[in-house]
Every structure is written in C-alpha cells, then in structure tokens.
Amino acid sequence: MPANRFNGFTDYGIGIGLRSPHYNHILTRKPVVDWFEIISENFMIDGGRPLSVLDQILEQYRVVQHGVSMYFGSADRIDREHLRRLKELVKRTKTPWLSDHLCWGSVDGRYTHDLLPMPYTFEAAKKTAQKIRDVRDFLEVPIAVENVSSYAEFHVSEMTEWEFLNEVVERADCGILLDVNNIYVSSQNHSFDPFEYVNSVPAERVAQVHIAGHSKYEKYILDTHDHPVIDPVWKLYDRAIQRAGHTATLLEWDDSIPTFREVHNEALKANRFLAKSVLARAV
Amino acid sequence: MNLLSLQRTMAKAVMQPLTPSEHMSKRAPNGEPMSKHAARFIKPNDRLTSFERLEIYNRQYWWRLMSSLAEDFPGLQAILGNRRFESLCKAYLTDRPSRSFTLRNLGRDLEPWLKKNPHWAGSKQAIALDMVHLEWADIEAFDGAAEEPLRPADVAKSAGGDLRLKLQPYVSLLKFHYPVDELVLEIKRFNDDTEFLSNAFRERRKRKRVTAVARLKPKTIFLAVHRNDDSVYFRRLQAAEYGLLLAIQKGKTLGQAVSEVFGKGSKNSGADPAQVTDWFRIWSNLGWFCAPPQKQNSSQNSKKR
Secondary structure (H helix, E strand, C coil): CCCCCCCCCCCCCEEEECCHHHHHHHHHHCCCCCEEEEEHHHHCCCCCHHHHHHHHHHHHCEEEEECCCCCCCCCCCCCHHHHHHHHHHHHHHCCCCEEEECCEEEECCEEEEEEECCCCCHHHHHHHHHHHHHHHHHHCCCEEEECCCCCCCECCCCCCHHHHHHHHHHHHCCEEEEEHHHHHHHHHHHCCCHHHHHHHCCHHHEEEEEEECCEECCCCEECCCCCCCCHHHHHHHHHHHHHHCCCCEEEECCCCCCCHHHHHHHHHCCHHHHHHHHHHHHC | CCHHHHHHHHHHHHCCCCCCCCCCCCECCCCCEHHHHHHHHECCCCCCCHHHHHHHHHHHHHHHHHHHHHHHCHHHHHHHCHHHHHHHHHHHHHHCCCCCCCHHHCCCCHHHHHHHCHHHCHHHHHHHHHHHHHHHHHHHHHHCCCCCECCHHHHHHHCCCCCECEECCCCEEEEECCCHHHHHHHHHHHHHHCCCCCHHHHHHHHHHHHHHHHCCCCCCEEEEEEEECCEEEEEEECHHHHHHHHHHHCCCEHHHHHHHHHCCCCCCCCCCHHHHHHHHHHHHHCCCEECCCHHHHHHHHHHHC
C-alpha cells in the first residue's frame, strides 16, 4: 500500500538488494536508486568493512532492513542476543519498517539457516503472532512478514497458506511483505491457484512487495533468486499492485549476480505496473 | 503433533547427514525407515513422495552449511583435500550444529573441536590446527569491533614503564608451527587473479597452484592478523615483538612487558631501545593501541599525580 502504518507511512518506489559485488559501483558511480534493502544479519556485526560501506550508503540512500533468521514461527524463545544486535542496527539505519519471514528455522537453540515452512495450524498462528508482537514492541519499528517458498506441506495443517498468513497478520496486527515469486513457486509445488492467494491477502496490510527469479526442476521449482523475473510472476505482481496500489517493490537477486545495471534495469520493469496502478486510481 | 514436536522431528531429519551420493538417508534418526518417518508428518503430492519433499530440505541444509565452511576455511580445504575436508565438516556439523543466528559464526568451534578429534586431519593435524586458527582470526579481524585508536603522538608522549595499553579487539597474535599465512595469501591472490575464469577451469588451476603451497615445511612463525582501511592483513612478527604485544594484550604495563621479554632468563638477548621504539611507532601508526578500561586509567593517573 502507499504510505500506511505498516511501512512507516513512507511512499518508497522500486529498490534493489544491496549486495557486495555492487559496493564499488554504488560508492563510485552513485547511481540513482530509490532505496536499498539490506540483509540485516550481514550488518549485525561489531565493525569492519560491511558497516563502513553501510554508513556510506546511508549518507546517500534510503535503506530498509530485511532479515533471514528471526524465525517468527519457531517454537523456540526469541534469541535475546539477536534482538539486541538487531536493535542496534535499526538505530543505525533508521529503517522505516523491518521485514522477516513467516517461517521457522531453529529448534532447541539449533539453527538450520533455512526458511522452513510452517504447519498451518491455529496453535502455530497464535504463537507466531505473539512473537511478532514481542519483536515489534522491543524494536519499536513496524514489522512486515514475508510469505516463503515451500517444497513440503504438513498433515497437521488446518488451513491454506494464505488463510494462515491472514490469521497471523490479523492476530499480530502487522504488515505483509508480499513475495509474488514465492507465491508462484509454492503454487507450482503445491498445485494451487496463485491468483486466489494474491486475491485473498488483506491489501491494506501490504507494506512491500518482493519480485525475483527462480529455477525450474523436473518435479518442483526452487526459489534461487538467480534469474530474471518470469512473465507469470509479473502477472501476479500486476494483480498485487492493482489491489494494493503503488507499493514499495524490491527485486531480489542473490546468486550468479549480474552487473548492477542489469539488476537495476530488471527491477525498473516494475515501473510499468506501478504507473498503471496510479493511472487506474486517478480515473 | 504440536508445533514444538513437529519442529523437533523435522529438524532432526533435515540435519541428519546425507549419504555419500548426497541423498537423504534411508533410515530416520529414530531408526525407522525414512520413507515411513517422513510420511508421518509430510504430505506427498502427485509428483513427489513425502521422502522426496523432505529430502529437498535435507540436501539444502547440508549444501548451504558445507559451502559456508568451504568459503570460510579454503586453506584447511587446500591442506586436507576436498574429500577429507568434506568428511571433517560433516563430522563437525553433526557434532556441533550451529547455535548462532548467523552463518558467520559457523566455524567458531572448529579449532577446539579439531583438537579433540585429531583423527579427522590425520597426519596433517598440526598444520590443520594452525590453519583453522588463522582462518578464524581472519574472520574476526574482518568484522571485529574497533575502538578509538590512540594517536601515535599520544602513545609516544605518555610512554613510560607503568603505562598500560590495550590492543584493538580485532588484532589477533598467533604463533604457528607452519607458515600457513603463505598458503592463505596464495589462495587470496589466486581468487583475485581468476575472478573471471569459468568455475571448472578455476578449480583445476587452483588445485595445481594451491597443492604445491599446501606442502609446507614446518617453521615457527609469529603473526599479527589485523585490519587496516577495512582490509585484513597478516603481519609477520619477530619473536620478541610477538612477546611484547602478547604481554601488552594480557594487560601488563610496558615495563613489565619489556622485562618479561628481555629480562633475565628470557630467550631474547637485551632490548635494543631503538628497535623497540621503532616497533611501537609502527604499531601505533597501524592504530593497534587503544585506551585501556577506565578503571586502569584512573589508577594510573592517580599514581602519576
């Protein structure tokens, strides 16, 4: 959504992920980019080059934090050291909102470093929502949760993935980082209609959208973030923007990373859909 | 199955080592056939069985963690060879699963673990331990904390026998039995030189170049791993230089450090004042010194008064 309480009442446009192969280009050429998304964990450190690059970026660009290991859905308690470091970074970046995934990844203090799928149960929704509330209260910044790609479903699930997402965000009263590529990947892996998912999401809670590429295998699709965005994903994006309006959009490209210009040009393709949504709302 | 028990069941399966052909084990951690075990909690679909769906996560887990260790410990990999390195990493990760939210800390326990489990490095245990120590120091120097450095003029002005200094937290002082820094530098040089070559070609050339350096002969070296302008450097030290810095790092006064290194009974012959002064000039120019904790400062100040 344009400027809402889940994205700190900002109206960001198209951003790209800040990745180390592009540091030099960004710092020397200073390209015009609306905003950068950083992986929080890469900067939750004590010093050195990553933080000094980040400080230089912060002098010139708007930065939003995106995490990969908060594991809102883990039954484990929140790691206090993680939260402490995250809060330090939030103070440094002044991120208007902060996102992480609706998934789990650790149990009994042991980390898989993966975004594992949730069982879609009321018990899980309740516990996950409480954790999101606790994190938001500690960090004092709006939280948006991202739907993940998945390759497995559980017998214990009591609802669809989008029903689970809605249950969690309503209980937590938080925002959504809607990843349309992840919806597409999961729809192919679990044989559901991705438009039903997009149409079911509470549009007023969408704080940000992710787009990305993926890899297709014989029997499933893997979310690899190493290709351009494919047409069916752009169509989902189009639908998401029709519903949510002009929303902060970010292209993820994390492997086999091409030049800065290629990544940025791919991201800017989202402009045609964003412009269309602005026109549609104007008439 | 509640949330906690489902997550425990799945995590155990996901973290179970792959077979030598990199597939999921046919036996579950609880001993039952994995196909039966997976079917208890994971739904099959029209293309994949429960086993195959779980296997995707099992393989991703191992590939992600193994490549993270390979990225952090290329020197150890060069010394042991790919196959032995992989076996060692699998054993390490099985024994010490990650307990940190960040992959940056994955190799934190590798050195103490290898000390307790020497058979994984076999006859190369001594050089392997040196290398793991160096590569972990490299990581710590890259993103470790830095405090406000004391200016060289401040160090020179206040230098006296009872002065205490503190070394920057990112500086590691290391004593090795092998010149392992040469191998790490060779690997770094190689990676810079061949950034644009194809993966297969790079691997072949790397194996050839690195294998030659990996056959290092024993030689005691002293090293400081540090950071300057956001880049990590290895600085070879003389034995006395290392001794002085180590004593300072342990909180000794300059006077105590000098007498410990050059005093009676030490291996080093008497101190060469010009040499020691020069060392201090270099160390402070590199920004290695910072102010010691406040408490020590005040007692030192009161003594001066």
